[in-house]
Amino acid sequence: MSTSALTPRQKEILEFLRRTVEKRGYPPSLRETASHFGIAGVHAVEKHLAALEQKGFLKKGVGPRAIELTERATARAVPIVGRVAAGRPILAEENRIGTLALDASVVRWKEAFLLKVKGESMNGAGILDGDLVLVKPQPDAESGEIVVALLDGEATVKRLIKKGGAMMLQPENPDFEPLAITRQSPAQIIGRIVGVFRF
Known part of the structure; x- marks a missing residue:
């Protein structure tokens, strides 16, 4: 219930x-x-x-x-988002593909959401195609953290690398190239990955 x-x-x-x-x-x-x-x-x-x-x-x-x-009382229904698109609220109804009940101690952020991962670019970090990643919404992250970023209108899960004044989104699979964040190819950090769920 x-x-x-x-x-x-x-x-x-x-x-x-x-x-x-x-x-x-x-x-x-x-x-x-x-x-x-x-x-x-x-x-x-x-x-x-x-x-x-x-x-x-x-x-x-x-x-x-x-x-x-009871366990039911400490569970929180976290929205599962199938995609994140530019210019639309992340938790808009058309983006939601369901919810998952997670313990409230795991999900401490009001706007947290789960994103269904597509692709194999983060296999080396243990994030596989079809996994659900728990995202803590925040506009920036530390170098080395895994983030959800909006790049060219699509969401991508990558490791954020900051060196000097340069930033890039680094995959964890040698078959994929890093994505440079530049003025010509800007990216918006949507949030930081704080958990991975596989079913």
């Missing part, structure tokens, strides 16, 4: 529980939750927690803080 089955208030409470556990290591009390949302009493919070438990997002035990988030 996805979080779309939750009411807006249940989603807010679940997110508050998740953030609090991530920050402190234990969940908020009923009173803390009620206070955070401006709810007059703990009874309404108990009802929301009961609904979250019934829907499989948490398990309640005995005691004021005896709440355990």
Whole structure:
């Protein structure tokens, strides 16, 4: 069951529980939750927690803080993008080919997305044709990091190399040539690769 089955208030409470556990290591009390949302009493919070438990997002035990988030509660649906095109929002509906539920501790960036890799230019880095790469959106990267860059209107996954004032996108396969980033052939860094998934 996805979080779309939750009411807006249940989603807010679940997110508050998740953030609090991530920050402190234990969940908020009923009173803390009620206070955070401006709810007059703990009874309404108990009802929301009961609904979250019934829907499989948490398990309640005995005691004021005896709440355990389930795997479902800590998963986040990350959009899978089939392609990145110039001049269009990356996460536009026409670019999406699905979603993948990943643990929220792996995906800590709001706009993170997965890109389906096409081609064999990064085989040497363990990124194969058909893999999904987790992309942390950012406009620049350090030399040596693997990035998604937009070059000539198409997305490419390569290692960014910076030497002096020059930059290039380096493949990890000797059958492919490096791509120089110049004024005549500019590239836009879309984000940095932070994970690879293969199914």
